[in-house]
Amino acid sequence: MTGKKTNPSNTGLLRALEAEKAYLEMLFEGLQEGIVMVDSQGIIQRVNREFERLFGYSSDEAVGQSIDDLVAPDDLNQEARGITSAVVTGNKQILETKRHGKDGSVLDVSVLASPISVGDSVVGYYGIYRDIADRKEAESDLRRQKAHLEQLFESAQEGIVMVANDGIILNGNGEFLRMFGYELEEITGRNIDDIITSEDSLEEALDITNRVSSGLKVSFETVRTRRDGTKIEVSLLASPIVVDDVQVAFYGIYRDITERKRATERLNRSRRRIESLHGIARNLEKSDSEKKVYDYVISAACMILDFSACSISLIRKDKLVPLFFSTPDLAELQKESFLPGEGLAGRSYLQRKTLVEQHDPSPGQPVREVDNPSYFPLVGSPMGTSGVFTGFGNGSDQIEDEQANLLELLL
Known part of the structure; x- marks a missing residue:
């Protein structure tokens, strides 16, 4: 009885292909993003475990369904079909949007859709979905905090100015502008010591700027000059603004103490x-x-x-x-x-x-x-x-x- 011999080189190639396939399989299932493979008609061929967890559909429920109808119903469907149309013609799509889970919940996701090509033909595409709800919530919290701080900044009874470490004005609130007689566009980008300091107090003002720029907090009473040249007695508090242990700017708070x-x-x-x-x-x-x-x-x-x-x-x-x-x-x-x-x-x-x-x-x-x-x-x-x-x-x-x-x- 004679047997057919196997070419050793083919055996090695097959093993390499099997190893690569196993690696890709582990990668497909192990990624923290939800992944879906879709054919050129937008029909789901395969989903990974994270996709199942994110959207609440089992693999059996998802495979064979239109990806656009499954996770982008109603008002989102037209947008989703536009993405599918673009990606099956060879154009990668990256965006942040909303999609629906099985239970009707609306999910904030980032989407990467990239074509799968064989030769010169696009045979489908894969979609990668990342849950960005936590980041969106953090961004929303940040916007709320920013709005509160901006309202506090503008409604403060003291004149407040934000200054870069080199003394250039970044922003000033309404009371600062009223106190010194300027419009915001007139002072933004100019040096604080050139704006409200007369020649006789310039040396003092430069010393303050240098001290606070080097990280020191400064508080004292002095005299500053309005746009029309009149003097105004003020109490000044200047303090560094530190982000991640790095001083990025400083603020000055001015209170008119002339009447006092x-x-x-x-x-x-x-x-x-x-x-x-x-x-x-x-x-x-x-x-x-x-x-x-x-x-x-x-x-x-x-x-x-x-x-x-x-x-x-x-x-x-x-x-x-x-x-x-x-x-x-x-x-x-x-x-x-x-x-x-x-x-x-x-x-x-x-x-x-x-x-x-x-x-x-x-x-x-x-x-x-x-x-x-x-x-x-x-x-x-x-x-x-x-x-x-x-x-x-x-x-x-x-x-x-x-x-x-x-x-x-x-x-």
């Missing part, structure tokens, strides 16, 4: 004025003539109450006669006597109470350039029945209630 500073200065000024008034009272007791008393009152009022000019008019034969002045210029302007009830000083004397008028300069003329004191804020305060004191404010500064009250105390 003014209130503190007013309080300190009030304390100094009251202390000075006690000293004045002691000195008046030592004065030995009427002229010395009135000259001292005028000098003290101008100095302590910050009046630019002062005068005292005394009653003489039913008229108020200006007799004592803080400056010779004022003496030239106030030569004429006047009746009680005439003008602010006359009304103050007649009514026996302190009166204040806040005057403005003529239109278009800066108040500090006006020579005539009648354009300045004005206060009149009676000196019993003997006369009236008249004080002129400093330029555009309004006469405060405190000044008027302290004047009454002095007189």
